[in-house]
Amino acid sequence: MSAIEEVITFARDYVNHPSARTKSRKAKITEAIHQLTGQVLGKGCSTCYIEAIFKIINKTKMANYELRKGYVAQFAGQAYRGVKSFTNFNLQTDPAKYEPIAQEFLRLYPERARYFIHIPKNAPQVGVTPQPAPVFTITDPLSKFTDTIKSVTEIPKVTKSTRKKTTKKPN
Amino acid sequence: MTIGCNQIVDCILKNCANLVPGVKDMAYFINYDCVDKDLSTHDPSNSLLLTNLILKTASPTCYAFCVEGYNFSNEHTVAMVKKTYQKVWDHNFIFRIFDNTPEVKLWIQNAIDSRFIIIIENNYSKEDAVLGDGRTVFEVLGWDFGLELNAVERNVDDEELLGGWLLTAGCSDKLKESLPPKTLYVTDIATTRLAVASMLAPCCED
Numbered sequence: 485m486s487a488i489e490e491v492i493t494f495a496r497d498y499v500n501h502p503s504a505r506t507k508s509r510k511a512k513i514t515e516a517i518h519q520l521t522g523q524v525l526g527k528g529c530s531t532c533y534i535e536a537i538f539k540i541i542n543k544t545k546m547a548n549y550e551l552r553k554g555y556v557a558q559f560a561g562q563a564y565r566g567v568k569s570f571t572n573f574n575l576q577t578d579p580a581k582y583e584p585i586a587q588e589f590l591r592l593y594p595e596r597a598r599y600f601i602h603i604p605k606n607a608p609q610v611g612v613t614p615q616p617a618p619v620f621t622i623t624d625p626l627s628k629f630t631d632t633i634k635s636v637t638e639i640p641k642v643t644k645s646t647r648k649k650t651t652k653k654p655n
Numbered sequence: 656m657t658i659g660c661n662q663i664v665d666c667i668l669k670n671c672a673n674l675v676p677g678v679k680d681m682a683y684f685i686n687y688d689c690v691d692k693d694l695s696t697h698d699p700s701n702s703l704l705l706t707n708l709i710l711k712t713a714s715p716t717c718y719a720f721c722v723e724g725y726n727f728s729n730e731h732t733v734a735m736v737k738k739t740y741q742k743v744w745d746h747n748f749i750f751r752i753f754d755n756t757p758e759v760k761l762w763i764q765n766a767i768d769s770r771f772i773i774i775i776e777n778n779y780s781k782e783d784a785v786l787g788d789g790r791t792v793f794e795v796l797g798w799d800f801g802l803e804l805n806a807v808e809r810n811v812d813d814e815e816l817l818g819g820w821l822l823t824a825g826c827s828d829k830l831k832e833s834l835p836p837k838t839l840y841v842t843d844i845a846t847t848r849l850a851v852a853s854m855l856a857p858c859c860e861d
Contacts (some may be wrong), residue, residue, distance in 0.1 A: 554708045554854045555707065556846050
């Protein structure tokens with residue numbers, strides 16, 4: 485379990501009960517906030533730890549889908565749920581509305597996953613479209629050839645009796 | 656030699672729209688190393704039309720930083736430079752800072768040692784029913800090498816600037832740009848504005 489995940493598990497307990505604010509937990513918060521934002525927490529500041537917990541929770545909430553800066557995701561043709569295009573700003577400010585749209589966008593255009601910084605782990609696999617398993621049928625190769633041979637119409641035999649006898653006349 | 660390479664293949668007809676000079680007071684500076692050239696895209700038939708400008712995911716976070724002038728204080732010029740064998744382009748952006756705080760001086764000091772591309776917004780927005788409105792609005796300077804600050808000056812007795820800073824960004828003395836400034840246009844002007852907005856640093860909102 486990463487430091488960030490660990491902080492999320494004890495966050496409620498830490499905020500509500502002063503007795504739960506142990507040194508090891510403070511160390512985890514320091515580590516997690518440094519990983520996320522690069523911020524270095526002051527050791528003497530007890531409220532800083534609580535503020536850091538809220539920052540960690542907010543940051544991890546937003547990191548579901550994240551688009552690269554400068555990219556505008558656009559649906560070709562008609563809009564999806566009334567949305568024709570969206571940016572990272574939309575994903576951050578209204579994730580409830582735009583995350584399903586991002587999911588649909590990736591389903592339609594799996595090759596554009598490269599424009600995403602973050603795609604949630606539980607999102608449907610992009611880039612791999614499940615194909616039905618190929619069905620193999622075993623045929624007897626000999627029967628195939630015999631059928632083909634049978635289908636060839638027989639040429640009537642030319643017998644000697646049917647031929648006209650020609651006699652060479654002396655010159 | 657490729658057929659059609661470096662040859663004129665189209666006409667220029669009379670433009671009935673009125674040209675509007677000048678650039679907007681807001682310009683956007685992006686550190687040169689922040690531009691993701693692999694993911695940014697161009698129009699397949701015109702390398703001067705940038706259809707996507709994507710920033711890298713790096714630490715510290717890559718942004719487009721706003722530099723806001725005042726009352727048409729920003730200027731832009733572009734000029735062809737004839738070299739012995741090839742012709743190249745000199746991109747210039749002159750801007751003014753109407754302040755002299757320690758933060759402004761730190762910004763200038765950092766900018767002196769860096770290279771950056773600049774997105775400018777032209778006042779001229781051409782209406783075009785066929786190709787789309789606003790294809791003349793956004794331009795990107797310094798795509799190949801990035802621009803640098805070539806001159807920084809402050810005259811406390813200046814009657815126009817009143818002690819503000821006058822800065823000139825441009826190409827380096829030796830390496831010039833291979834092309835004129837690129838046009839930034841993503842599908843339509845509204846989407847282009849969205850794309851620019853998605854790059855902006857949090858300090859732009861202050």
